[in-house]
Amino acid sequence: MITPEHSAELKETILIVDDDPSLLRLLGIRLSAAGYDVLPAKNAKEALGLLKSSQPQLVISDLKMDGMDGMALFEKIRQQQPNLPVIIMTAHGTIPDAINATKQGVFSFLTKPFQSQELLDTVEQAIRLQPQNEIGQQQADETLWREKIISRSAVMSTLLQQAKQVAKSDFSLLIQSESGTGKELLAKAIHLASNRHKKPFIAINCAAIPEQLLESELFGHRKGAFTGAEKNHVGLFEAANGGTLFLDEIGDMPMNFQVKLLRALQEKEVRPLGSTVAVKVDVRIIAATHQNLQKAIINKSFREDLYYRLNVVELELPPLSDRREDIPLLAQHFLSKCKDKSAHLINGFSKEAMELLISAPWPGNIRQLENVIEQSVALSSEPLISEALIRNALRDKTSQLPSFQEARDHFERDYLAKLLDITAGNVSQAARIAQRNRTEFYKLLNKHHLQAESFREEKKEDDQT
Structure with a gap:
């Protein structure tokens, strides 16, 4: 997770676009204090010029501006750098505006006035989740030998x-x-x-x-x-x-x-x-x-x-679960490989979808990740792949880790069965070993559909053979 201290070390660059000089200055102060390099632009035209001469990891733009507005600027940015995340700010924000903006691929939508921490949290998410924000990508890779290995971990x-x-x-x-x-x-x-x-x-x-x-x-x-x-x-x-x-x-x-x-x-x-x-x-x-x-x-x-x-x-070679920083990079790579096969325009992943990708167990590693992305693209009908699509694709994998409750129930049943096997179905003895009273122990047996009698019968059959 990128913290402000980590950000200060890496010096990610953020391009801020706003035609209000006081707000532009205030945002610059807040982000600079959090350790980011800030590029201010007083309008969209100036921002596009800075975009060509620098390599920001994030763009924060006001929605309502003279000349080109924030959404028009976003469209221009998407044409030049389709993976660069954009956060839109507005004092005129409505729920339909936010839904429309995020469906088109805008990373997030902040309604002014917003708290400083809300801004910093959104910025952190954008930089952490977006693959193109790797600092190493700002510098041309001096070697070609490892160009097909996608990683920043x-x-x-x-x-x-x-x-x-x-x-x-x-x-x-x-x-x-x-x-x-x-x-x-x-x-x-x-x-x-x-x-x-x-x-x-x-x-x-x-x-x-x-x-x-x-x-x-x-x-x-x-x-x-x-x-x-x-x-x-x-x-x-x-x-x-x-x-x-x-x-x-x-x-x-x-x-x-x-x-x-x-x-x-x-x-x-x-x-x-x-x-x-x-x-x-x-x-x-x-x-x-x-x-x-x-x-x-x-x-x-x-x-x-x-x-x-x-x-x-x-x-x-580490498993994918040990290199989670690479998941956004890999996910975007696989999306780029297969999105042309989709009947719909797909720009990227929702924040929730990317969070789920990063936190998933991935027992099948990169091969499983590629399969999940391909399945999600095939079923997506929106510009952003949703959390629901990712979750459904993950659920299809029989190797997915069980939930905590499922794992606990599985352990509990195995433990009880082992006790009954050891004691040949003697509930009193099994309860004493488990340090539970008989009533509670019987409730546990009923919960897991275990019959003590069956363990006594198995013991008799074993003795007779």
């Missing part, structure tokens, strides 16, 4: 610094992360930052290839090597020669094939199926998995020697 900044540092080496990398976090994007960025960037980057999902085809896909085969092999096939190791081979979901690779992969990495050569001649290859390996490979080693489902061959450097 500190945790991702640290990760990308590490990624760029190790990109110049030829060490094998292991990317550890949950599903849907963008492992392939990170791997591609590392390739682009490496000395191999002019050579191929080839990705394969090890979990998506049947075991019997994996060797052919990676090492290739010769004509006649097996039924259906009607011509020579170049494997992905050869195809990526000189470049980078990304092995996604390496933890799902069959044990039988792991030893073959290890040999190829050690010898730096592959032998296509049906060939007696090995082919030298020069590839950098970047592997990725959502599994805990150390546990897989203990469980004998992953080779320890292959793990250490792949895991020279490990990078941990």
